Each structure stands twice: as structure tokens, then as C-alpha cells.
Amino acid sequence: MITCHVRYVIDPYKVGEFEEYARLWLPIVARMGGTHHGYxxxxxxxxxxxxxxxxxxxxxxxxxYRQLMVNDPECIEAFELEKLNRSILSYERSFMRPVLP
Known part of the structure; x- marks a missing residue:
């Protein structure tokens, strides 16, 4: 298992807009074979x-998943929403492996 950790720097005056964007990704990741642990x-x-x-x-x-998302209508919709909202200033993506019992 690999876990993606994304650290966003967001516009503090647009937290609501970022939350709207985030909620779109929860079912998308699940539909594409991942497990979303939340925003x-x-x-x-x-x-x-x-x-x-x-x-x-x-x-x-x-x-x-990254290849499929390029042409997926729901992914495109989420990206377009963020282009309009401009709530994300920057982000960093890291990959981690869990230590489980």
C-alpha cells in the first residue's frame, strides 16, 4: 500500500471554496480504486x-489513477472548479508507506 500525503497552502479567505473542491475528490478516488482518508x-x-x-x-x-483522471469528466469538473475558485496557492505531494500491526 502507498499513501499520498498532499499538503496544500490555501487562501485563508477561501476555505469554503477549497472544501467544495475537496468534497468532489472523495468519491472520485474511491471510484478509481483508492481509499480516501479525508481532507x-x-x-x-x-x-x-x-x-x-x-x-x-x-x-x-x-x-x-493519474492516467485515468486526465480524461475523466468528474476529475475535469473538479479541476475546472478550482481554476474558477483559485483557493489553492500551492501544494506538495509525498508518498508514504504505513506501518501497520
């Missing part, structure tokens, strides 16, 4: 950092 939005502390965590069975399964 984590600012509550206390920094008001411009959000996190997403989602897993795929393998890095190659994640790469398949």
Missing part, C-alpha cells in the same frame, strides 16, 4: 494549511 482543514494554528491523505494498493495503481 483536513484549518481549525487551530495556521489558517492556510490543509492536508489530504489517500491510499492505493501500490504505486502503479496510483499511476493508473
Amino acid at each position: 483536513f482543514l484549518p481549525a487551530e494554528g495556521a489558517n492556510n494549511i490543509a492536508i489530504a491523505l489517500f491510499s492505493f494498493p501500490s504505486l502503479s495503481a496510483y499511476e493508473d
